[in-house]
Amino acid sequence: MTDSETAEQGDTARLRPGPATAQRRRxxxxxxxxxxxxxxxxxxxxxxxxxxxxxxxxxxQQVLAAMKELGYRPNSAARALKSGRFHTIGVILFNISTTGNTRTLEAIATSAAAEGYAITLLPVAAATQDSVRGAFTRMGELAVDGIIMLMEAHLLDASTVTLPPRALAVVADSNAGDRYRVVDTDQVGGAQAAVQHLLQLGHDTVWHVAGPADSYSAERRVEAWRSALQSRRREVPEPLRGDWTADSGYRAGLQLAEEPDCTAVFVANDQMALGLLRALHEHGLRVPEDISVVGFDDLPEAGSFLPPLTTVHQDFSEVGRRCVEELLAQIRNDQEATGTTLVPTRLVTRASTAPPRSTR
Structure with a gap:
């Protein structure tokens, strides 16, 4: 046998597990x-x-190295039976297609993972009482420690829609603070800042393209817009309704383009504002020279609109993080909580707003 063959056999012997280790691995x-x-x-x-x-x-580190060598995986089921915790958060989501829900869900998943928790996602296909009751019932059957609900539609007001007994829960975008712990964006403060900005520029009043009537956030923005105008004794135009999409904003823009007294518009989200900008452009109206436009959300693309969009920034990531933080506090204390936490907004001023032509 050559020296190289002897060395090769020695290396193989060193790499081959001993009888005890091999038996454990079987x-x-x-x-x-x-x-x-x-x-x-x-x-x-x-x-x-x-x-x-x-x-x-x-x-x-010594224990972790031993786990790695043996391929040991902690038995999560046994650990759950012993501790009563599954380290899993259930998320009930009404609409996964909206920008706000998608970004909030991403933040929830990231924050939960950082705390050693997984998430179980349960979408609600339709905005009906039966579908929501079914989701709550199904979530009660799953191995979750608590529930986060992203439910913007008017469904939690009904006394027939309740969580399973002793369920620990946090709700995002709701007025259910007397029943559950709520984390929400400061919708009122954001909408008022948008209206005040336009009035301070010299516009006589501000028109509004609202979100769907069954949305809590849309309704709060409508109420704040109306209140801000009424407090300054300004005319309150009839709001136009959209459905959060750019197409609905475009349709609203076609109507507003025919309103000779319209010089300023507050749009309930940036996607509808994008459609509105297109409609105004097609009618030969310039933004902001003829009409000023303010959106709500501050999408990552808002600064690339034409013109760059003045909008209200809401921190979806912070909403998601706070939802996880509030829920884990309940889980660790094994105690339900109520009340509302508001995440602040701020106005981001860009090129889509200016004083009305009459004052220039």
Missing amino acids: RSASMADVARLAGVSAQTVSRVSNGAPGVVDATR
Whole structure:
């Protein structure tokens, strides 16, 4: 046998697992196996598995190395039976296609993962009482520790729609603060800032393209817009209704283009504002020279509209993060909570607003 063959056989021997290790790998490794290999107690392995504090870093690394060598995976089902926690958050979502819901859901998933939690998503296909009741019932059957609801439609007002008993929950975009913990954007403050901005520029009044009537956020923006005009004794035009899409904003823009007294418009979201800008352009009206436009959301693309859109920034990521934070506080304290947390908004001024022509 050559020297190189001898060396190769030696390397192979070193890489080949010993009989005890090979036997452990033929069956699922247990916590006791990890403890023996790491030279620690099973309790220490359990603490490392659960991410508990109080384990010396060197010991933790030793246990993690043993887990990796043995291919050990903590038994989450057994751990849940012991602790009563599944480390999973249920999310009931009414409309996954809207920008706000998509970005809030992304933040919820990211924040939950950072805390060691997974999410179970349950979309609600239609805005009916039966579908929402079914979603609540189904979520009560799943292995979740708490529920976050992204439900903008007027469904939680009905006394027939309730969560399973003792369910820990947070609701985003709702006025259910007397029944559940609510996290929401400051819709009123944002809408008022938009109206005040246009009035301060010198516009006599502000028209409004509202979202759908069954939306909490849309209704709060309508009420804030109307209140801001009434408090300054300004005329309150009849609001136009859209459905959050650019197409509905375009249709509203076609109507407003025929209103000779319209010099300023507050649109309930940026997507509808985009459609409105197109309609005004097609009618030969310039923004902001002829009509000023303010949106709501501050989409990442809002600064690339033509012209760049003045809009109200709402922090969807912060809403999602706060939802997880509020829910985990309930889970860890095993106690339901009520009340509302408002996430601030701010007006982002760009090129779509200016003083009316009569004042220039």
